[in-house]
Amino acid sequence: MTRLDELHRSAALRWYGALLAFTHVITYVFWSKIPALLAQRPGNAVCWPFFESCWKLHPISQSLMHGVLHAYLALAIVGVLLFFGERLSRHCTTAAYVALLVMNLVKLAIFVLDYRLMGNYHYMPFVVSFAFLFCRDKAALCRYLIVGFYLSAGSLKLNAEWLSGAALLRPAFLTGWLGDASLAYVVLLELVLVFGLLSRNPFVFYATLVQFLIFHIYSWHIVGYFYPCIMFCLLAVFPLARLERSDGDDSLGARLLARKLPRSTIFVLAAYAAAQVAPVLFPGDNALTGEGRMFALNMLDAKSECSLELVARDGNVHTEHATLGAGLGTRIRCEPLVYFNAARGLCNDGASEVDLGLVARRTTDTWFQRLVGVTDLCGKHLEYDVWRHNAWIER
């Protein structure tokens, strides 16, 4: 059975494909500020470590980016519609498959232009879309992956940062003891109750699913609309597959325990699990150092704050650039990689000497710790190593 045969045979998968395409419509709305972000001067670009020359593409014309984003939106809408065209022609589903592939490639192309675009709300749709497009037993794999997302997120929340509420981006409706209890409940939901999503028992299954839906609805006032909307789309695979009875008599949990899984499923799940371990293999507090985090989910495990010392020297004029980090997302606003990029941007802008210092702490810590203290960064020709600990990042 080819990858497309599954889609032709399963209405549930086609519905799910349409929802995955719809995540790109939501992404289009969410990315409305991107043209302005990418139109900044090259020195303000924050490049991914595997695309360190991204600054050469900056500034990107705002009209060009608007054009690309409009094309991306059109493709996403067409993709959504094509997934409903199976009855008209089997070619519609094939075209929808290709459209979903292309929209992911377009999204990836935009995504790699700047590290500030990173976020779990992109990480998860990318992983699920990969499974949907390239793997067998799509419905099962997507569900295992989503359970895996929750397990990863829950394990990251098992700390004082989350349990005290300090990690929350904004104050929650529930406060005091109720607030503490709700935060603990989320950890139990993501680490224990989540297995209910794999249950064959309809009561257990739907009771669990409803709890997750309520959790995401509740989180809306804290994290904004984008993340919950993405999760609603991704979670849809559970009721869709169940309504189609695509699992036969076995529950997903039973299949997992009995190891009745295709090799591609095992491979993808193993790769996902390995990626989540990556940050732990780097020394120091990776919520602050950021090393290894780009491989893994980094849910609201830690909110950090930092103080930047970035000084460029041009002859006898020293200029501090303490505001380069302004407007960064919560997860990367204190990451050494961001400021390393900013410092190199100043070198590329012609500064003869650049000093970079960064101190940071989790908001629950009393004291800051020094993460970076490099003088004359331009002359030292430092690199950011994705795979190994960077000696210039202090633990």
Place this chain on the structure above:
Amino acid sequence: MSRRVHIGLVVYGAVLAAAMVRINPALVGCAARQTPTTPTAVFGGAPFRGRAATALSAPTFVYRGSNARTGFDPVNRFTGPLKLAWQYGPVNAGIHAAAKSSPAVDSSGIYVGADTGDFYALDWKGTLRWSFHVDNAPQGIHATAALDGDNAYFGDYKGRFYALRKDSGDLAWAIQLGETIGSSAAIVGPAIYICVERNHPFDGFVAKLDRRTGELQWMSSWLGDQSHASPTIDETRGALYVGANNGILRALALDTGTERWRTQLDGAIKSTAVLVRDVIYVTSDAGHLYAVEVATGQIRWQVALSGTAKGSPSYVPDEDLLVFGSNAGTGKHAAGGHVQAVRAADGAPVWSIPTDLGDMRASPTIEKSTDGSIAWTSCGEHAICALDTRTGAIRQQLPLPAAFTGTPTLFDGRMYITLFDGGLFAFEP
């Protein structure tokens, strides 16, 4: 199989719940949620130590001439009228109403901060040696730098405190302490003392830093309001004195930052206290000059002034006088003001001269002359004067293109001032 899985899940959930309670005991009511009660938990800090000095050099300049902040310069001597040697700038652009940074001068040159966010190092001819622009401080620098053999130390209006190498302008270290620093630092041995402000809500505290590394050694309790004043150091008693906008004058222990006493005055304390023997003198926005016992905080005497006083009094040792300026009335913009002298012993008035300056923020600098002492201070909207401290007679009046709000700095026979909206001026005999 199913039962074992369920039992496993229950045990797993119980272990997790126990772990969460251990991490956050407040979940079961065993401990209260931790709320920051001291500034330490709010700010904290650790420095970037790019170029930490290996050995401590002696202090060479602090605001108002000494940590006692008397404004008396025992070295320089007035020998005759001064004339303009050179000017550099404009330095300040008149951003924010606070008094501007005064030049810090030692044998290595002249250092001054600007409300534009630039910090300048000049040579004796008024040529720029280097500059350092602080980022993200729209109201720039208003504090006067403290100097030692290696570094210049100052804070900016974004709450960051800097140590810059005097020879190159390179950053030695910096630390984010709060949201505003208008205060000028005091150097005592290996330590630096500085007042730090918070804007939302208004508050402040005193911080002690390691001079070599910038590491924070202690932060005092909240002062209850912002503190633009600079700490006055009393090494004999191991104390520092500082006022805040809520009118409370405090004595803190130098080694721990704990409060020894506090005294409520009648208005905001914008000025830096002056320590003379066992008394500190300080002005209030409500228009009083106070003499306060350093041992107990008791008010020894107080005199009503013509109006608001934002500047500090300066001490004339030979005549045991205090010279200072005040406005006519406590309104924001008075029609005029006075420069006056009172006896340090009892506050009795000695002389007073009227000025057309309705917003007196400058503090005088005292130097000796061939016959008595001279007080250099703002004496008009656009003028600085040398006043005879015995009579208030004007010995010299220098016209200026803009208002002067700082403290004149005397060094090697020259006088250096910065204007509120203008440049840095050097005058010489």
